[in-house]
Amino acid sequence: MTRKTEKPFLEGWFAQGEAGAHLLGSRCTSCGTYYFPRQARFCRNPACAGEQFEEVPLSRRGRLWSYTDACYQPPEPFIAADPYLPFAIAAVELEQEQMIVLGPVVQGVDVAALTVGMPMELVVETLSETATERHLSWKWKPAP
Amino acid sequence: MSRDIAILGVGMHPWGKWGRSFIDYGVTAARAALKDAGVDWRAVQFVSGAATIRNGYPGQVAGATFAQALGWQGAQVNTSYAACASGSQALAAARSRILSGECELALVIGADTTPKGFLAPAKGERPDDPDWVRFRLGITNPTYFALYARRRMALYGDSVDDFAQVKIKNSEHGCENPNARYRKRFTPAEVAASPMVANPLRLMDVCATSDGAAALIVASLDYARRVGRGDAPRVAAISTVTPTFASANIEMPDIATDSAVAAPAHSFRAALPAKAYEEAGIGPSDVSLAEVYDLSTALELDWIEDLQLCARGEAAALLRSGATRVGGRLPVNASGGLACFGEAVPAQALAQVCELTWQLRGEAGARQVSGAKVGITANQGLFGHGSTVIVKR
Numbered sequence: 001m002t003r004k005t006e007k008p009f010l011e012g013w014f015a016q017g018e019a020g021a022h023l024l025g026s027r028c029t030s031c032g033t034y035y036f037p038r039q040a041r042f043c044r045n046p047a048c049a050g051e052q053f054e055e056v057p058l059s060r061r062g063r064l065w066s067y068t069d070a071c072y073q074p075p076e077p078f079i080a081a082d083p084y085l086p087f088a089i090a091a092v093e094l095e096q097e098q099m100i101v102l103g104p105v106v107q108g109v110d111v112a113a114l115t116v117g118m119p120m121e122l123v124v125e126t127l128s129e130t131a132t133e134r135h136l137s138w139k140w141k142p143a144p
Numbered sequence: 145m146s147r148d149i150a151i152l153g154v155g156m157h158p159w160g161k162w163g164r165s166f167i168d169y170g171v172t173a174a175r176a177a178l179k180d181a182g183v184d185w186r187a188v189q190f191v192s193g194a195a196t197i198r199n200g201y202p203g204q205v206a207g208a209t210f211a212q213a214l215g216w217q218g219a220q221v222n223t224s225y226a227a228c229a230s231g232s233q234a235l236a237a238a239r240s241r242i243l244s245g246e247c248e249l250a251l252v253i254g255a256d257t258t259p260k261g262f263l264a265p266a267k268g269e270r271p272d273d274p275d276w277v278r279f280r281l282g283i284t285n286p287t288y289f290a291l292y293a294r295r296r297m298a299l300y301g302d303s304v305d306d307f308a309q310v311k312i313k314n315s316e317h318g319c320e321n322p323n324a325r326y327r328k329r330f331t332p333a334e335v336a337a338s339p340m341v342a343n344p345l346r347l348m349d350v351c352a353t354s355d356g357a358a359a360l361i362v363a364s365l366d367y368a369r370r371v372g373r374g375d376a377p378r379v380a381a382i383s384t385v386t387p388t389f390a391s392a393n394i395e396m397p398d399i400a401t402d403s404a405v406a407a408p409a410h411s412f413r414a415a416l417p418a419k420a421y422e423e424a425g426i427g428p429s430d431v432s433l434a435e436v437y438d439l440s441t442a443l444e445l446d447w448i449e450d451l452q453l454c455a456r457g458e459a460a461a462l463l464r465s466g467a468t469r470v471g472g473r474l475p476v477n478a479s480g481g482l483a484c485f486g487e488a489v490p491a492q493a494l495a496q497v498c499e500l501t502w503q504l505r506g507e508a509g510a511r512q513v514s515g516a517k518v519g520i521t522a523n524q525g526l527f528g529h530g531s532t533v534i535v536k537r
């Protein structure tokens with residue numbers, strides 16, 4: 001079996017570092033507002049005229065704000081396995097950034113294993129596959 | 145000076161999956177509204193169309209399309225696109241023309257033909273579009289409704305049985321409504337037996353998409369008095385405010401909220417009615433009935449609190465008390481709501497106003513809310529659009 005090419009489904013949205021996976025956000029150098037996806041042009045805080053941003057890794061841990069799952073196969077551009085495998089979805093609150101970020105939950109973790117308020121951490125896992133490629137995404141996973 | 149306008153006529157094409165053009169539905173609704181108002185189409189001075197860019201419309205512009213189908217007669221024309229709030233923005237455009245004295249009589253109209261299944265994004269690889277990104281991750285509209293529902297369960301102790309009771313209540317209302325698509329009473333067992341879509345929400349908790357159309361004939365109060373309709377229901381407020389940064393709730397189609405490190409977090413849903421109450425000079429305690437956007441059963445409970453009809457976290461208790469059913473103290477979705485209609489995006493906000501108009505005239509038949517004097521609507525859709533309209537008599 002030939003090895004599939006692995007690549008992120010979106011380039012530059014997340015990275016796997018020494019300490020683990022993190023999302024790549026940006027931060028307004030004037031008012032400190034964080035952005036994910038990254039903002040590079042104009043700060044959206046109406047009280048801020050900032051146009052300078054620094055790229056920052058976002059907190060890789062947060063608290064589970066809410067969660068659900070996708071029992072039915074989502075429409076395109078979602079790329080489904082055959083047969084379709086339902087998966088959980090998490091909304092995680094990042095304390096330092098004061099924002100909530102959505103993402104799929106890692107394979108094998110069902111909604112029954114999730115509780116609002118529990119600690120979660122970011123990991124990188126396969127989102128979808130084709131015959132030749134494996135597409136990676138950020139995912140949320142219950143943290144120890 | 146009054147900032148009100150009169151609603152002289154309302155009309156709808158029944159919601160369903162009829163397999164015809166949105167133009168067909170729109171003209172049916174417009175003709176019904178004209179007849180209801182006793183107005184000749186050629187007397188209408190302004191046509192305000194509510195549009196969508198997703199479903200029935202590629203290449204067509206709502207206002208002019210309906211004006212042509214009704215017969216070009218030289219009226220001024222306008223088209224509004226604001227997702228689920230398109231109808232309210234079209235109504236706001238008509239109100240501005242009327243209050244500025246540019247016209248006295250206007251038609252406001254919205255109609256849609258919808259595809260089967262999930263509302264999906266446009267084709268192509270478009271990572272700059274948040275709608276594309278979230279569908280690529282498998283995050284559909286019910287994902288968001290389910291996140292809000294689970295949050296209610298965790299914060300307020302709501303149960304899936306409470307959510308089912310919203311469906312049961314609305315199905316009882318809607319089976320009396322000739323314009324509703326689903327006219328069947330549901331039992332708790334039927335809701336519980338429907339397939340899970342997005343935990344904790346089942347198929348019977350989530351609204352469908354439908355074909356449908358709604359139209360209003362609105363006029364200046366002077367015009368209404370001249371034609372002997374000075375007592376017609378009035379539009380007392382239209383709120384179409386944007387969210388305020390930092391917007392605290394995770395909203396379709398975004399995958400993250402605003403960061404609230406530099407500005408306080410704000411609730412968008414709560415801001416919409418707050419502006420309308422202020423504009424109308426009317427408070428939550430004056431409200432006789434509400435038509436709210438029950439994209440999911442649980443979302444109806446959020447709206448009741450956002451409309452300040454009860455304290456935060458107490459909507460399920462209000463539901464359990466029977467207050468929100470027709471015959472109760474504060475009926476919610478007497479029309480049957482989206483549970484019985486399904487969503488026809490550019491028509492839905494106008495359909496809410498149609499229902500309030502019938503209720504305030506005392507013409508709602510078996511679903512009549514007795515003594516209805518003030519009604520309020522609420523809806524919210526993609527891209528920071530939402531609206532609230534207050535109708536009073």
Ligand SMILES: [Zn+2]
Pocket residue numbers: 028029030031032033043044045048049050
């Ligand atoms: Zn800034």
